[in-house]
Amino acid sequence: MRVLLVAYGSRGDIEPMLALAEQLRESGTEVRMCAPPDFAGLVEGAGVPLTPIxxxxxEMVRGTVTGTAPQPPEGLAERAARMVATTYEAVAAAxxxxxxxxxxxxxxPxxxxxxxxxxxxxxxYVFVAYFPSYLPSPHHPPFAPMGRPFPPExxxxxxxxxxxxxNLNVLFGTGLNAHRATVGLPPVDHFRDYVLTDRPWLAADPTLGPWQEPAELDVVQTGAWLRTGGVPLPDDLEAFLSAGTPPVYVGFGSMPVRDAEHVARVAVEAVRAQGHRVLLSGGWAELAPIDDQDDCFRVGEADHCALFPRVAAVVHHGGAGTTTTAARAGTPQVVxxxxxxxxxxxxxxxxxxxGAAHAGPEPTAPSLSAALGTALDPKTRARAKAVADLVRTDGAAVAAELLLDTIATDVDREAPPVSA
Structure with a gap:
């Protein structure tokens, strides 16, 4: 049996798919993945063959966040059409x-x-979302689309x-149908419904990201897809952690920031003001220490499952995986x-x-200090420990079993009847 996993997005889109791949492979299922070339090392390092998309x-995210490579709204439909065609080619090859x-x-797209x-x-085919508000619901609004803001009234x-x-029909539907015509498929009337299906999966923990009913979609909430972890921390990071009190972790994962030098300075100064050491994660934000004091350490790759239980707080961008891993560790957060x-x-x-939600994407020393004050409060830590006991760890296993059942049901439906 073979399953193809497709994810075009940041590392936060890739890691859960690798968690699903782990579970599928344990059942003897062959897995291949289509993902951006940025993650070739990550995917192939997990033993999953990769076809890049x-x-x-x-570079696309960097341009969006920093404004260094703006993409005009009038070109969005054309870029989406290219993404449809490029992904189709990669997936068909895989x-x-x-x-x-x-x-x-x-x-x-x-x-x-x-x-x-x-x-x-x-x-x-199954579409999976990692957070509830990606899916239509009367309980929350959609994202405002690029170049086509919703009427304020x-x-x-x-x-x-x-x-x-x-909006999605206008921006993406035409390009999709133009490509489908070239491969002998009929046109799609409703782009979003076609992508999501009427039974999408939600790979989010029910405590952290609950799906609210009633809703029109038949959403299957599996729980978050988390990798098993168990990778030892680097020796130099172990030495830093052992040399003093638990530090505050600051990292933005595969998310650039507008002014990395400013963010690093604000973070280091705010954490020091709270009397804590600092653990900076470089990541796509390329955060780096602001001086050579020994209370600050820059970490590269590290298993968050092993690291987060050993820090005083996690300051991060708010990706689904980082949020869930910190919550599972019982460690307070600043998002x-x-x-x-x-x-x-x-x-x-x-x-x-x-933890605390920072107001806006650009921290200042006072704003981050206030948020850290909330996160480092003993009451917040006690609450984080209590919620950690509620976070499920079996989401990927649940999804793997569900997928294999779906495949088996499909095979049974297509099989010819057996004569007596």
Missing amino acids: GPSVR AAEGCDAVVATGLF AAAGARSVAEKLGVP VTDNRALWDLDAE IPQMADQPYWAGRVAALGI
């Missing part, structure tokens, strides 16, 4: 040796290309989701959201009382 996502199911996440391949092959969530569907799902997770951290 398109250009560097790091599936050439046989494929029993396609699981996709990330940017909608890429997922649309992946579903078109699944449709062409006649195999099951429209505030009803259902009306906003209807406008969202119209400085930059884009996409990150404001959602910042709000959930604050609502659960397990």
Whole structure:
């Protein structure tokens, strides 16, 4: 049995898919992945063959966040059409040796290309979201689309989701249908419905990111997809951790920031003001120490499952994986959201009382100090420890079993009847 995983997005889109891959491979299932070339080392290091999709996502995100490479709204439809075609080609090539199911996440145009391949092959397709507000619901609004803001007078969530569907048809539907015509597939009337299906999966922990009912979609919440971890921390990081009291971790993962030097300075000064040592993660933000004092250490790759239980607090961008891993460790958080799902997770951290949500993407010394004061309060730590006991760890296993059942059901449905 072979499963193809497709994710065009940041590392936060890739890591959960690798968690699913671990579980599928334990059952004897062959797994291949299509992802941006930025993550070739990560994917292949996990033992999963990779077929790369398109250009560097790091450069695309860097341009969006920093404004160094602005992308005009009038070109979005054309770029989306190219992404559909590029993803279709990569997924079709990866599936050439046989494929029993396609699981996709990330940017909608890429997922649309992946579903078109699944449709062409006649195999099951599943779309997975990592946070509830990516999916239509009367309980929350959609993201405002690039270049097509919602009318300010429209505030009803259902009306906003209807406008969202119209916007996606305009921005992405034409390009998708133009490509489908070239590969012998019929046109799609509703782009968003085609990508999501009427039964998408939600790979988020029910305590941290609950799906609210009633809702029109038949959402399957599996729990968060977390890798098993167990990778030893680097020796120099172990030495730093052992040399003093637990530090405060500051990192933005695969998320650039507008002014890395300013963010690093503010972070180091704010953490020191709270009487703590500092652990800076370089990442795509390229954070670096502001001086040579021995109370600050810069870390590269490190297993967050092993690291986060040993720090006093985690200051981060609010990606689903980082938020969940910190919550699972029982470590207080400060979320400085930059884009996409990150404001959602910042709000959930604050609502659960397990940390603080920073107001806006650019911290100052006073604003970060105030947020750290909340996170480092003993009451917050006690609450974080209590919530940690509620965080499930079996989401990837649940999803793997569900996927294998889906494949088996599809095979049974397609099999010819056996004569008596």
